[in-house]
Amino acid sequence: QLQLQESGPGLVKPSETLSLTCTVSGGSISSSSYYWGWIRQPPGKGLEWIGSMYYSGSTYYNPSLKSRVTISVDTSKNQFSLKLSSVTAADTAVYYCARGVSLKYYDYVWGSYRYPYWFDYWGQGTLVTVSS
Amino acid sequence: QSALTQPPSASGSPGQSVTISCTGTGSDIGGYNYVSWYQQHPGKAPKLMISEVNKRPSGVPDRFSGSKSGNTASLTVSGLQAEDEAEYYCSSYADSNNVVFGGGTKLTVL
Numbered sequence: 001q002l003q004l005q006e007s008g009p010g011l012v013k014p015s016e017t018l019s020l021t022c023t024v025s026g027g028s029i030s031s032s033s034y035y036w037g038w039i040r041q042p043p044g045k046g047l048e049w050i051g052s053m054y055y056s057g058s059t060y061y062n063p064s065l066k067s068r069v070t071i072s073v074d075t076s077k078n079q080f081s082l083k084l085s086s087v088t089a090a091d092t093a094v095y096y097c098a099r100g101v102s103l104k105y106y107d108y109v110w111g112s113y114r115y116p117y118w119f120d121y122w123g124q125g126t127l128v129t130v131s132s
Numbered sequence: 133q134s135a136l137t138q139p140p141s142a143s144g145s146p147g148q149s150v151t152i153s154c155t156g157t158g159s160d161i162g163g164y165n166y167v168s169w170y171q172q173h174p175g176k177a178p179k180l181m182i183s184e185v186n187k188r189p190s191g192v193p194d195r196f197s198g199s200k201s202g203n204t205a206s207l208t209v210s211g212l213q214a215e216d217e218a219e220y221y222c223s224s225y226a227d228s229n230n231v232v233f234g235g236g237t238k239l240t241v242l
Contacts, residue, residue, distance in 0.1 A: 037231070039178075039233075046135070046221065046233060046234070046235045046236040047170075047178065047221050047223075047233040047236070048135075048233065049223075049230070049231040049232065049233060052229070052231065054229075058229075060228065060229040060230060062133070062230065063133060063230075064133075096177060096178070100231075101183075103166075114229075115229065116164060116166040116225035117166075117225065117231075118166060118168035118180065118183045118184075118223065118225070118231075119168070119170075119178075119180065119223075119231075120180050120183070120189065122177040122178055122179075123177065124177050125177050
């Protein structure tokens with residue numbers, strides 16, 4: 001059974017960098033055709049996709065956060081990480097890591113392959129508060 | 133990218149059916165058949181209920197079903213049960229390998 005576990009500081013000061021790690025157990029983070037993603041949820045609000053990394057190393061970020069986000073992977077530790085820079089109180093949220101299961105199909109309109117995905121396994125989430 | 137649009141609330145009595153809508157654009161729901169739905173109970177992580185518009189993962193009751201027409205997807209819960217009371221989020225694969233979520237719908241079982 002795949003399990004994901006978020007870890008990192010629960011309190012970050014404004015203007016600093018939020019850093020979280022997701023440890024994957026019960027499966028390899030290097031397995032083909034999977035994405036590894038981060039999603040957040042401000043208190044009392046809805047889900048917001050932050051970004052995802054394909055197993056090949058390609059990264060994709062929410063356009064509204066792109067300038068501040070970096071997702072990376074450490075295959076030796078079966079972990080992937082999130083860094084969000086220049087945080088403000090608006091970044092206070094529960095942060096989830098999740099696995100994205102993917103398909104592959106050829107888009108004849110655009111003449112390229114597409115790799116759509118959705119999140120099937122989620123971590124329990126970790127609350128990060130931005131405050132001085 | 134903008135969030136998908138869901139009604140903030142929905143309700144039904146035990147045994148009844150309820151449908152939750154989710155409206156996007158041609159860059160997400162309308163452009164791809166990769167809509168998913170998640171159930172979230174208070175204090176818990178979201179749980180995948182529907183993928184690829186209408187596919188149920190193993191273990192999800194067949195009372196849950198999904199559909200799509202144009203830029204709008206729908207989740208129907210039939211034979212409502214007390215444990216179905218939760219927040220439901222739609223999500224769609226979108227252009228540029230992005231993912232977009234809806235704002236969530238609070239389902240109340242009366």
